[in-house]
Amino acid sequence: MDTFVINRTDGRSDGEDWAENYEELPGGAGISLILESTTRAGVGPRLHQHPYAETFLIRRGSATFRIGTAEVEGHAGQILVAPADTPHTFRTGPHGYEAVHIHANERFVTTWLE
Numbered sequence: 001m002d003t004f005v006i007n008r009t010d011g012r013s014d015g016e017d018w019a020e021n022y023e024e025l026p027g028g029a030g031i032s033l034i035l036e037s038t039t040r041a042g043v044g045p046r047l048h049q050h051p052y053a054e055t056f057l058i059r060r061g062s063a064t065f066r067i068g069t070a071e072v073e074g075h076a077g078q079i080l081v082a083p084a085d086t087p088h089t090f091r092t093g094p095h096g097y098e099a100v101h102i103h104a105n106e107r108f109v110t111t112w113l114e
Helices: none
Strands: 020-022 032-038 054-067 070-075 079-082 088-103
Touching: none
Parallel strands: none
Antiparallel strands: 020 032, 032 088, 054 070, 054 079, 054 088
């Protein structure tokens, strides 16, 4: 059963301040994950896109997302989706941001547009 379990690389056994990237998950999950956690405001990736959808499950804080031509204020308790081949970016809000970014592909494939 341990082949289907992924533990934090820092050895902690809680979900706080967990920031890591995971590709090729066991069990043929077919997704990759970015665990994002920051208390800083105004940070985020450059404009980019993927040939698959990216789903943002926001657990804490907020961020201003640009998905295609839309600007969306995402906050804790929401799930946002950037469709395949859609340019997107975000900037974290004043109280930080914690989220799980789910890539609908077993490996990250990113085209940077900025």
